[in-house]
Amino acid sequence: MHPLFDTKNSPRLVWAGVAVVALTLLVLPFALAQIGTTWVRITNYAILYVLLALGLNIVVGFAGLLDLGYIAFYAVGAYTYALLASPHFGLHLPFWAILPIGALVAAFFGVLLGAPTLKLRGDYLAIVTLGFGEIVRIFLNNLSRPVNLTNGPQGVTGIDPFSLGDFSFARSETFLGLTFSGPIKYYYLLLAVMVGILALNVRLQDSRIGRAWEAVREDETAARAMGINTTHMKLLAFAMGATFGGVAGGMFSAIQGFISPESFILVESILVVSMVVLGGMGNIWGVVLGAVLLSFVPEILRWTVEPMQRALFGHMLVEPEVIRMLIFGFALVLIMLYRPAGLLPSAVRKRELARDDDAA
Amino acid sequence: MLLEVRGLEVHYGGIRAVKGVDLEVHAGELVCLIGANGAGKTSALRAICGLHARGGSVRYAGEPLEGRPVFELPRRGLVMVPEGRGVFPQLTVEENLAMGAFARTDADVGADIALRYQAFPRLRERRHQTAGTLSGGEQQMLAIARALMSRPKLLLLDEPSMGLAPLMVAKIFDIVREVAAQGVTILLVEQNARLALELADRGYVMESGAITLSGEAKALLADRKVREAYLGEGAG
Numbered sequence: 001m002h003p004l005f006d007t008k009n010s011p012r013l014v015w016a017g018v019a020v021v022a023l024t025l026l027v028l029p030f031a032l033a034q035i036g037t038t039w040v041r042i043t044n045y046a047i048l049y050v051l052l053a054l055g056l057n058i059v060v061g062f063a064g065l066l067d068l069g070y071i072a073f074y075a076v077g078a079y080t081y082a083l084l085a086s087p088h089f090g091l092h093l094p095f096w097a098i099l100p101i102g103a104l105v106a107a108f109f110g111v112l113l114g115a116p117t118l119k120l121r122g123d124y125l126a127i128v129t130l131g132f133g134e135i136v137r138i139f140l141n142n143l144s145r146p147v148n149l150t151n152g153p154q155g156v157t158g159i160d161p162f163s164l165g166d167f168s169f170a171r172s173e174t175f176l177g178l179t180f181s182g183p184i185k186y187y188y189l190l191l192a193v194m195v196g197i198l199a200l201n202v203r204l205q206d207s208r209i210g211r212a213w214e215a216v217r218e219d220e221t222a223a224r225a226m227g228i229n230t231t232h233m234k235l236l237a238f239a240m241g242a243t244f245g246g247v248a249g250g251m252f253s254a255i256q257g258f259i260s261p262e263s264f265i266l267v268e269s270i271l272v273v274s275m276v277v278l279g280g281m282g283n284i285w286g287v288v289l290g291a292v293l294l295s296f297v298p299e300i301l302r303w304t305v306e307p308m309q310r311a312l313f314g315h316m317l318v319e320p321e322v323i324r325m326l327i328f329g330f331a332l333v334l335i336m337l338y339r340p341a342g343l344l345p346s347a348v349r350k351r352e353l354a355r356d357d358d359a360a
Numbered sequence: 361m362l363l364e365v366r367g368l369e370v371h372y373g374g375i376r377a378v379k380g381v382d383l384e385v386h387a388g389e390l391v392c393l394i395g396a397n398g399a400g401k402t403s404a405l406r407a408i409c410g411l412h413a414r415g416g417s418v419r420y421a422g423e424p425l426e427g428r429p430v431f432e433l434p435r436r437g438l439v440m441v442p443e444g445r446g447v448f449p450q451l452t453v454e455e456n457l458a459m460g461a462f463a464r465t466d467a468d469v470g471a472d473i474a475l476r477y478q479a480f481p482r483l484r485e486r487r488h489q490t491a492g493t494l495s496g497g498e499q500q501m502l503a504i505a506r507a508l509m510s511r512p513k514l515l516l517l518d519e520p521s522m523g524l525a526p527l528m529v530a531k532i533f534d535i536v537r538e539v540a541a542q543g544v545t546i547l548l549v550e551q552n553a554r555l556a557l558e559l560a561d562r563g564y565v566m567e568s569g570a571i572t573l574s575g576e577a578k579a580l581l582a583d584r585k586v587r588e589a590y591l592g593e594g595a596g
Contacts, residue, residue, distance in 0.1 A: 210460075215448060215459050221411065222446035227434035227463030227510060348450050 013065030025191060029184040040183040044255060046191040047249050048294035054201055054284065055244030060273070061282035061346065062210060063237035065260055066126045068132025069113070073242040075140060075264035076109050077249025079104040079150060082259050088151060095162040099250045105124040106246025107134075107239040114238030118231060121220075133269050140261040155260025159194040162189065162254050169254070186255050193251070194243035197244060201284050204240075213237060214348070278335055280342025289343055297331070298324050362387045362421060362514055362545050363408070363438075369415030370403045377403045379569040380416065385514065385547050392548040392556040392577065394590060395566035402443050403550045404566070405518050409433060411439050420514070434463040437513030443522065445503040448543045449492030456491050456502055460509030469509070476505045479538070497528035504535060512574050514545045521552045533559055553590035557581045564589070 030208065032039040080102035084093045113132050117125055144152030155200045161170035161182070169186065170182045204210050212233045215223035224230050253259050279290020305320040335343065361395050363385040370378035378400045385391045395401050406543055407414035410430045418425040420438055433439070448456050457476055460470040477484035484492060490549045491502055500520050520536065521529040533555050540546050540559075550556035557563050565573040565586060573580065580586050587593040 047558055211459065212462065213450065215462070218448035218450060219446050221442055222448065224411070224430045225409070225434070225440050225442060225446065226506075227430045228430050229429070 029187045030178065033179075033181065033184065036162060037181060039126075040181070040187055042296070042299050044186050044190055046292055047187070047194050048156045048252050048255075049275060049295045050194055050274065050288050050291040051190075051244055051248035051251075052272045053243045053279070053287045054197055055248065055285065055289045056272050057241075057276050057282065058201070058204070058213075058244070059241035060276055061235050061287065062205065062213040062217070065214075065237060066096060066122065066129070066233065067113075067238075067241070068126045068130040068266075069136070070129075070241070070245060070267055071264045071266075071269040072113075072133040072136035073106045073245030074249040074252065074268070075136055075261070076106045076242075078248030078253040078259050078263070079140060079156070079249075080105050080246070081250035081253040082159045083149075084154040085254070086156050087158045088156050092160055094164075095160075095250075095254060096164075099247060102250040103243045103246045106242040106249070108241025110238040110240075111235055113242075118234060128271055128356055130266070130269075133264075133266060137264050137266075138210060139262050140264070150261075153261060155258060155262070157258045159253050159257050159259065161187075161257065162251075183255075186251075190251065195248070197208055197247075198284065198288070205284065209233070209236065219281060274332065278332065278342055280344040282346035282348060283342065283344050286342050286346065287343030291345075298328060303328060361385070361419075362389075363547065365404075365408060365415035365416065366418075366420040368407060368418065370400065370407045371414050371415075372403075377569055378407060378414075381424055381439055381566070381569075381571055383564060383571070385545060387513075387545055388543065389562060390536075390546045390548065390560045392550055392560035392563045393566055394553040394556050395561060395589075396552050397551060398568075399566045400569040401566050402518055405440070405516055405547070405549050406442075409516065411440075431465045434510045434512070437511070438516070439510050439512040439514075440516040441503045441507045441518060441520065443518040445496075445499045445501050447491040447494075447499050447506070450490055450492055451458075452488050453494070454487045456506050457483075457509055460506035463510050472509055476508065480505050480535075494529075497524050497532060500524065500528075500532050501535065508539065510545070512544060514547065515539065517546060517548045519533065519549055519551060521550060521555065524579075529555065534552075544588070553586070554581075557586075 029040050029043065030186055031130075032043060039094060052070070052074060055073070059065050059067045059070070081095075081098050083089055084091050084098045084101070085095065103148045113129065117128050120128060136185075140150045143149040144154075150156070161168055163169060169185045172179060172181045173185075174180070212223070215226060215228055216230050216233050220230050223233075252263075256263075272291075275290040275294045276287050277290070278294065279288065280286025301324045302320055305323050306316055309316050309318070339345070361384055364381070365381060365383040368378055368381040368383070369376065380398075381404055383393070383404075390591075392402070395402050399472060403412060403458075406412045408418050408425075410425065410428060410433075420436070425433075448459060451459065454473065457473050458469060461472065468574075477487070482498055483505060486498065491499060494502060504517070504520070517536065520532050524532065529552065536546065536548065537559055546562065548556055557580055561578040562575065563577045563580045564571050565580065573583065575588065581591075
């Protein structure tokens with residue numbers, strides 16, 4: 001290894017790297033605001049996807065339970081926030097009270113999904129979770145009668161932004177000569193939450209619980225014979241994953257100010273699964289990379305595909321939306337062919353997919 | 361008495377795979393349960409641990425195991441090495457061993473791993489290799505070593521010789537003998553009747569779900585019916 005990248009023997013280098021990344025992340029929103037506030041918003045959504053991908057990684061990457069309905073927990077968190085902080089019921093609870101409630105409700109739904117599926121694995125579990133995601137969405141769509149709980153397909157509007165006393169996350173403010181717009185304020189909040197959840201994930205992976213999940217993923221009978229309560233561990237994985245989804249959902253609700261069942265369709269679940277798989281199941285940093293890439297690349301394509309066609313052919317041949325999905329799909333196929341364990345594979349998956357001659 | 365099984369029953373739908381088995385294992389003994397393929401040996405063993413629903417009663421160290429979940433047993437010193445070994449294929453040998461100590465909360469796990477390496481030099485050589493890349497015999501060694509990591513009082517071994525070459529079978533039986541010599545009580549389920557009986561103190565013969573013969577291993581080895589049915593010696 002090049003001495004410059006020999007991180008094991010020079011912890012100072014690691015700290016320098018961390019400092020550079022931290023500084024970049026702190027300055028980032030102001031740099032993006034120069035291009036357009038839209039990009040700050042896009043970054044905020046990207047962070048929400050990172051939170052979702054980290055949550056799903058616990059279920060899929062750590063415990064090995066394929067969940068194709070993960071977005072349901074995002075929906076549960078989002079609706080919990082929306083119903084408790086909007087004119088819909090006339091409730092306006094503070095965000096610091098609702099977010100934990102949303103997380104708890106989502107965790108409850110996680111257990112609700114986990115309990116009946118304890119004996120299922122692989123494809124069968126995937127089908128049930130897929131159904132669960134759809135059930136939640138359809139309920140949200142139809143719970144407007146007889147009692148109007150969710151306002152049906154119209155969704156909930158006028159959701160309160162986060163605020164603390166006089167400080168509101170929706171207002172622009174100038175501080176020390178810098179203009180902090182709403183999205184920039186949310187950016188810092190999201191960044192803080194992301195760092196917290198990342199730290200939690202790293203600790204979790206190296207913990208006793210993380211090891212137990214590893215055993216459950218590898219061989220459930222053997223895990224039980226080792227003294228691991230596999231039932232608890234699987235439910236815990238579902239609950240933890242759902243909790244992170246619920247927190248992300250609550251923040252989504254507040255940032256967006258409006259939610260409807262449309263935001264929680266199956267494609268969203270698949271997108272989050274793609275982030276986890278593409279980045280590298282089970283590897284926290286890989287999952288972050290996957291989420292960042294899959295949130296930004298389509299946006300970048302959206303902004304480049306049209307001008308590029310005009311420059312090349314003089315007029316637009318293919319709709320940006322079409323070509324975006326085309327390139328997106330093609331990139332996923334390439335990655336599955338050449339990096340089947342993901343961009344940054346976890347140590348264990350790398351072994352799993354290595355050829356025999358590499359392993360020996 | 362360390363393990364006392366009374367009237368053990370296992371059903372698969374309408375089929376009775378184990379029909380009222382009585383079995384005892386005393387502390388310090390090596391007891392084998394032999395029988396042909398499909399006699400219900402593995403079902404009986406899995407039912408004892410609670411991996412299958414069962415009828416009848418199982419007492420371990422004087423306490424009934426009814427309603428006790430499987431994962432509690434290692435903490436109480438009862439560990440099973442499942443049929444087909446059940447190593448974690450994508451984890452390294454060392455990670456597998458560490459996982460074996462999951463039920464323990466003390467800090468001597470590292471020292472215990474070193475002890476296992478002393479007993480199984482082959483595993484030390486392959487400590488950073490994934491368990492899935494080991495040969496069948498090495499995987500069986502690893503499975504036994506991993507089970508020992510939880511410091512069992514009673515070890516249940518399910519067909520450790522299955523699918524192994526004769527030389528490796530002999531080696532695995534040597535290991536079982538050594539483990540027993542260290543004071544671990546063992547209940548061994550085996551198809552290889554001769555080797556099992558030569559090793560064991562006592563034996564049970566199982567036939568279509570029921571125990572048909574039991575006694576001192578030496579006596580069973582000399583028994584005419586056993587010799588004909590299981591040791592491949594034709595009737596005279």
